[in-house]
Amino acid sequence: MEPSKGSVVAYLPERFADWEAGLACAELNRPTAGYRVRTMSADGGLRRSIGGLAVQCDLAADSLPEDLRLLILIGGETWLDGSNDAVLAVIDDCVAGGVPVAAICGACTFLARHGYLDACDHTGNADFEFAQLAPAYRGQEHFRFEPAVDGGAIITASGAASVEFARLVVERLGVEPWGGVDTWFAAFKRGVFVTA
Numbered sequence: 337m338e339p340s341k342g343s344v345v346a347y348l349p350e351r352f353a354d355w356e357a358g359l360a361c362a363e364l365n366r367p368t369a370g371y372r373v374r375t376m377s378a379d380g381g382l383r384r385s386i387g388g389l390a391v392q393c394d395l396a397a398d399s400l401p402e403d404l405r406l407l408i409l410i411g412g413e414t415w416l417d418g419s420n421d422a423v424l425a426v427i428d429d430c431v432a433g434g435v436p437v438a439a440i441c442g443a444c445t446f447l448a449r450h451g452y453l454d455a456c457d458h459t460g461n462a463d464f465e466f467a468q469l470a471p472a473y474r475g476q477e478h479f480r481f482e483p484a485v486d487g488g489a490i491i492t493a494s495g496a497a498s499v500e501f502a503r504l505v506v507e508r509l510g511v512e513p514w515g516g517v518d519t520w521f522a523a524f525k526r527g528v529f530v531t532a
Contacts, residue, residue, distance in 0.1 A: 411441025
């Protein structure tokens, strides 16, 4: 089945965290889901994961697809070194256009540093990480001590919550994983495939 619902863009920093968005992207990119997952980096070039996987990205940060339905910011080790600042304009376009942004791990800290989490419910690796690494952050009252949070315009998750992150993402885009969301989620959390 050819995708018809639009594109999902997964932004990859250098040394991105392989495991954090793999499950979400795999579900969204299934032919029956109706979405097309495309990768993006600041310059459209190759990015290497923490695990050593190399990805030649489809897009640069100045080439946002017109049919964008979700922007995923995958965590990694270089979010705060300035090399990903080109994605700020993409995030701004998404927020202004009502396209949800889903961030996990270090990408949440990046959002906190740039003020995107000041007024919406969110989570991240830890509130003290935001205090240390995002001094301009003013969203303390909205921080939730939960694995993943759908805060409306922005979905956030800790780096240890890739399954919870995937669940919020597929639910937001109306994708039904095999067996239904609850069965699918339980299988990936427990490591056992059961139907009851």
